[in-house]
Amino acid sequence: MQNNVLILDFGSQYTQLIARRVRELNIYCEIHPYNKPPDTLSEFKAVILSGSPFSVRGEDAPHPDLSAIRGSKPLLGVCYGAQYLAHFGGGKVAPSNNREYGRANLSFIKRDQKFFEHIDAGSQVWMSHSDTIKELPTGAELLASTNDVENAAYKISGEDTYGIQFHPEVYHSTDGKQLLHNFLIEIAKITPDWTPDSFVDSTVADLKKKIGNDKVVLGLSGGVDSTVAAILLHKAIGENLHCIFVNNGLLRKNEFSSVLDQYKGMGLNVKGVDASARFLDELAGESDPEGKRKIIGKVFIDVFDDESHQIEDAKWLAQGTIYPDVIESVSVNGGPSATIKSHHNVGGLPDFMKLKVVEPLKMLFKDEVRRVGASMGIDPELLGRHPFPGPGLAIRILGDITSEKVSILQEVDAIFINGLKDSGLYNKVWQAGAILLPVQSVGVMGDERTYEKCVALRAVESTDGMTADWVNLPYEFLQKTSNEIINKVKGVNRVVYDISSKPPATIEWE
16 A cells, blocks of 8 residues: 555654544554654655654653655654654754643634645644744744744645644544645645455455465454454455354353354354353352453463364464554553553464464554444444453452352343343443442342342443443433342342443443
8 A cells, every 4th residue: 555644653642543533534544653663664655743741852852763754755743743843953942831731722824835724713723732842943934823832833845844733633623634634635645545445355355365275263252353353354265264252151141142143144164162161160269350360361262272273274363453452562562652551462372372363453443443344244233232351241240250140140231231222322332231249238028138239230431441431321221220130130139330430440340
């Protein structure tokens, strides 16, 4: 592909947002740490420099070599990127008299520039900086100002090099998408031809070429990512894709049989493995959340390894790794962004599994995975499923795990989730589930005293799971759901609703 955009990451919390906004323009882009750029720049038609928590005046400031970019490719510096171009280009960057964070408005725009085409003075932008550009770099002309920031945007004469002090990628910059359109499409002349259909066509062709007639093993989870990865691979290699769907005994009620039937109905070559007894035996007596996770991870690998060895001449392991996993793992391995997590899908293959790894979704964001799935005709109900934790109900049962507790929670969860669907609330919630608490409380049923378990219901709204807020479900719905749970699930006599947001709480309780 020749219509690519390179985003050099200097550690900004907004770098992924830049990529998402570019992708929304149907333009393909990649994020690379400023200190680990691609080996070749030939496939990139434009470059964007991200913001950063660093100051360009600091000794530890990121200092990339832009000699192969400046003047030869359209270049846009955002916040730190703009200050970097100014500081090392004959201008002056100094501490701002007033640290400017949040909303601001462009009070001046130079009208004869494509860069601000269809954007008017007064347009709201989002600022987040403590330094400011006091003097523009050599050969620069001023393009825009706010009331507090004179040098809010500039262009280097004779080059398609631009600097902006604000963040066009965030929602609060109302014309940010238009500005990126102007830079990438009108100035850099990039054709916006990266669509779900084009991704499917190019990815299937690449998979055919890469895998050939080899056999591939894929562990299906019932989730969106592994399902879309499976369909892409099935389009490329057909029956040479061998899917394994493991029942760890911690899935939702009837999920193993229903999802397995759904996969078979999609034409996938899939084997269902009921290892629930093996998982529950290993978990017996373990109540520590991290301990439960480690046990489940180890047993899954053992089961998956046993099954994959039954597939003769398997050469590849397919995984549903998506782009945020890759970006976060790059940070772990030395990039400038703050470490978020090391991901089990990235470099987490046990040494004894001698398989090559193929990850067809590793350059897609979650919403893009869903759009690709929709373009291939995958059932919207499957694509719209709420996220479900890898350890399953094990981390929604506080304390030790028993088959009785799993059965109780499956019944409660089914009533809650089916109720959301029946009430038209399911698609308004990002994730929902029930938690079995390690407490019992006194209740009264009929004329008898009960001493039974308490469950908590949880429903949150979010975009990426990094932050989340509780959903204000209607009282009538909660009342009906509580009554149904207590009346139908033996062993439960109390229901509570979790109204904690993330942060300070987390979505899951363990």
